[in-house]
């Protein structure tokens with residue numbers, strides 16, 4: 540008998556086919572009445588595969604008495620209650636190592652897109668406006684000051700790329716790290732000294748809303764905020780207000796506080812670039828992430844050591 544698993548968000552079709560071959564897969568994202576599906580299958584479910592942003596809601600977690608493993612297709616664990624998992628003896632795995640390049644690439648892409656107004660210029664060309672008008676000049680990226688909030692694997696990969704753009708680099712972290720970049724413990728101080736502030740920190744109670752009005756004002760009317768981590772780290776209301784009132788120069792956002800909802804006040808702004816959580820969304824990386832999800836589930840259900848556990 541195949542073990543039964545709950546799939547919370549879609550994965551690549553070939554990956555879902557591999558899951559179907561090994562497990563009886565219940566798809567929460569396809570359920571007309573998700574609560575009814577969970578209630579119906581609850582006793583049978585032994586595993587969950589989910590994304591970093593969706594994680595597992597505690598009411599779903601609590602409804603599954605025989606849950607053994609949660610395989611996160613991502614590196615963020617903020618949407619899974621790890622204490623609850625520990626208390627219940629439920630294993631949790633992530634996909635470390637394989638998505639760092641893509642997230643760092645996209646952070647640089649957002650910096651370029653916002654400052655060089657790539658999307659604005661693209662719209663200008665497509666709308667046939669080139670023969671009739673001039674685009675205003677944009678802002679240079681190379682040589683500008685970069686502040687990285689969170690110097691983990693992703694933060695470092697962003698900094699390494701920024702070195703190639705000749706950017707002076709500083710960072711905020713709980714503790715100084717063995718790197719050549721300047722350590723600035725206070726986030727508002729880092730923002731004050733940066734042209735770009737890139738959020739690459741872990742989400743959780745410690746960082747919830749930490750990029751607040753004070754930090755955004757310190758970044759200022761010429762500064763650009765980039766977020767490739769989690770929407771919860773930024774006080775989104777304060778961000779929208781800072782952009783609307785011109786107190787912040789621009790923003791490149793891949794993540795939002797209430798995904799999939801993007802604040803409507805930002806839709807028409809030319810100084811912001813808005814992406815629907817795309818940082819790890821390449822064929823190569825999603826394949827590598829899925830391989831880890833599959834490997835963790837397979838190891839668990841055959842009694843082997845988990846390749847990439849966090850709990």
Ligand code: 8YV
Pocket residue numbers: 548589590591592593612613614615616638816817818819820
């Ligand atoms: C993915 C993520 O987009 O790694 C994470 O924590 O949020 C992203 O890489 C997500 O996990 C897939 O849904």
